Each structure stands twice: as structure tokens, then as C-alpha cells.
Amino acid sequence: MVEKAKKIWLDGKFVDWDAASVHILTHTLHYGLGVFEGIRCYLCADGRSAIFRLREHVDRLFEGAHVMFLNIPFTREEILGGILETLRVNGQKAGYIRPLVFIGDGAMGLHPQNNQVRVAIVTWPWGAYLGEEGLAKGIRAKVSSHIRHHVNIMMTKTKTCGNYVNSILAKLEVTKDGYDEAIMLDTEGYVCEASGENIFIVRHGRMKTPPLTSILPGITRDSVMTIARDQGFVVEEQRFSRDELYMADEVFFTGTAAEITPVREVDRRTIGQGQPGPVTRKLQEVFFQVVKGSRPEYQQWLTYV
Ligand code: PMP
Numbered sequence: 001m002v003e004k005a006k007k008i009w010l011d012g013k014f015v016d017w018d019a020a021s022v023h024i025l026t027h028t029l030h031y032g033l034g035v036f037e038g039i040r041c042y043l044c045a046d047g048r049s050a051i052f053r054l055r056e057h058v059d060r061l062f063e064g065a066h067v068m069f070l071n072i073p074f075t076r077e078e079i080l081g082g083i084l085e086t087l088r089v090n091g092q093k094a095g096y097i098r099p100l101v102f103i104g105d106g107a108m109g110l111h112p113q114n115n116q117v118r119v120a121i122v123t124w125p126w127g128a129y130l131g132e133e134g135l136a137k138g139i140r141a142k143v144s145s146h147i148r149h150h151v152n153i154m155m156t157k158t159k160t161c162g163n164y165v166n167s168i169l170a171k172l173e174v175t176k177d178g179y180d181e182a183i184m185l186d187t188e189g190y191v192c193e194a195s196g197e198n199i200f201i202v203r204h205g206r207m208k209t210p211p212l213t214s215i216l217p218g219i220t221r222d223s224v225m226t227i228a229r230d231q232g233f234v235v236e237e238q239r240f241s242r243d244e245l246y247m248a249d250e251v252f253f254t255g256t257a258a259e260i261t262p263v264r265e266v267d268r269r270t271i272g273q274g275q276p277g278p279v280t281r282k283l284q285e286v287f288f289q290v291v292k293g294s295r296p297e298y299q300q301w302l303t304y305v
Pocket of ligand 1: 167198218254255
């Protein structure tokens with residue numbers, strides 16, 4: 001259950017958490033055309049709160065809306081300000097932020113006509129998405145039989161609501177089989193991403209992650225690539241196959257919710273020593289210092305609340 005905050009930002013105004021309801025004919029609820037973001041705010045070592053890469057998340061929201069013909073009736077600055085205000089109004093020092101752009105009620109049918117494009121910003125406390133133990137010890141993943149969208153079926157570089165039916169199918173499939181997370185292949189059979197995370201492998205000290213072709217351009221992925229290169233690691237954006245995944249010394253997922261989650265098993269094959277490897281551990285260590293403001297060289301990624 002999501003822990004209630006005091007207020008939700010809805011169409012530019014604050015409403016009480018329980019009063020933030022919409023009509024049953026809300027277009028997005030029926031047909032899935034909407035875009036959203038997932039952003040994290042961290043409590044820093046100095047007691048302040050900082051949102052990680054806020055500008056990039058707001059940009060991705062607007063780019064997704066542009067692709068989806070959703071005309072957001074607010075400027076980027078207004079949404080950015082709304083996010084900061086929502087955290088302040090709720091007195092939230094750390095947690096998750098969910099901006100959602102959706103089509104309101106009015107006309108039904110596949111043409112959304114002139115239905116209002118609406119925006120909500122919701123914040124709530126959220127711990128480790130794949131569990132504290134997963135973050136510390138690694139999780140078990142399975143390649144799903146549901147493949148990732150073809151680039152001409154869904155717009156895979158956007159966080160479009162409807163895209164996530166594919167992710168949910170994969171997630172439900174593997175969790176019903178006792179695994180923690182689903183790895184998805186692309187339409188040509190190469191490793192693509194996880195249901196809600198990007199994926200990296202490490203072999204002989206070199207890191208590899210799939211190119212942006214048919215994946216969500218993860219902001220954590222980008223941050224981890226930058227941090228890794230700054231740490232002297234070689235990172236290649238290159239497609240790889242399932243057997244390469246099994247042969248990796250280390251596998252990990254990146255995402256706003258999942259942060260850097262080590263993967264200790266894939267399809268019943270132990271990865272490396274079956275525990276987070278040295279590269280994953282190093283990246284986790286630096287990443288958490290970065291998001292909590294202890295690394296001055298990455299201060300430009302933080303927006304203090
Ligand atoms: N891929 C998918 C499908 C996702 O939903 C997410 C989460 N937004 C990611 C990757 C990771 O992206 P980010 O690091 O920007 O959260």
C-alpha cells in the first residue's frame with residue numbers, strides 16, 4: 001500500500017489526497033494514452049533533501065508527451081516547480097515522485113478529441129523497489145516469454161502508460177514462477193531491459209549495456225555509465241545475447257525505483273559467485289554517495305528542495 005501524503009498536485013492546484021479522484025470515463029483509464037515519470041528525492045548527508053536529475057525527468061516527460069500528441073497545458077518550469085512544491089507541502093524529505101499526464105473525460109472512442117489533458121503530481125515514501133535484501137544481496141531474474149515492444153508497435157523511448165501492460169505481463173509471469181524480476185528480449189531475441197529497469201553485464205572487468213534502440217533511455221543508466229567511466233571502467237553500448245548474460249561475471253539492473261540492484265541468478269544459472277560482484281558494489285557505493293550529495297563533482301545532478 002502506498003503511504004498517503006497530505007496533498008496531490010492536480011491540474012495546478014493542491015487537493016487533499018483522498019479528494020484527488022477522476023471520472024470513470026477518464027480517457028487514459030480506458031485506452032492507456034498518457035505519459036508518466038518516476039523520480040526520486042533523497043535525504044542528503046547534510047540533512048537537506050535533493051531530487052536526483054529532476055530536469056532530465058521533466059524533459060523526458062515532455063518529450064514523451066510530444067511523441068504522444070499530448071499537449072501539456074503547463075510549461076516545463078511549472079511542472080518542475082509543482083514537483084518541488086508538492087514535496088514541500090507534504091513535508092517529505094525523501095521518497096518517490098510520480099508526475100502523470102493523462103487525458104480526461106469527455107469524448108469516448110479512440111480519438112481523444114478535445115478532452116482536457118490533465119496533470120497530476122503525487123509523492124510518497126518508497127524504499128528499495130526490489131527489496132532491501134535484493135539491493136544488498138542480489139535478486140533472482142528470469143527471461144520472460146513476453147518480448148519487449150517492437151519499435152514500430154509502441155514508442156519504446158517514452159514512458160507511455162499503455163507500454164507498461166507488456167511489462168506487467170512479464171513481471172506477473174516471472175513472479176508467479178517465484179522470481180523477483182523479468183528480463184525482456186527484443187524482437188530479434190537480444191537482451192533488452194527488465195520490466196522497469198535497464199540492464200548491465202560485467203565480464204572480465206568490462207561493462208556492457210544494450211544500446212538505446214528499443215529501450216527506455218534510463219536516467220539511472222546514463223548516470224551509471226557516467227559514474228562508471230569516471231571510475232575508469234570501460235562501458236560499451238552493445239547488444240548481447242542470452243548466453244552472454246548467463247556467462248557474465250556480474251549482472252545488475254538500474255532504475256529510479258530499483259536504483260542499482262544486483263542480479264545473482266538468471267534462469268537458474270548462478271551469476272558469478274552468486275552475490276554482488278566488485279564492480280556492482282563499487283557503482284552502488286558511488287551512486288548512493290552521489291544521490292545523497294556527498295560527491296561534489298556530481299552536484300549538477302541535484303535539485304535541493
Ligand atoms: N526501463 C523501463 C521500461 C522503465 O520503466 C524504467 C523506469 N523508469 C527504466 C528502464 C529505468 O529508467 P530510469 O533510470 O530513468 O528510471
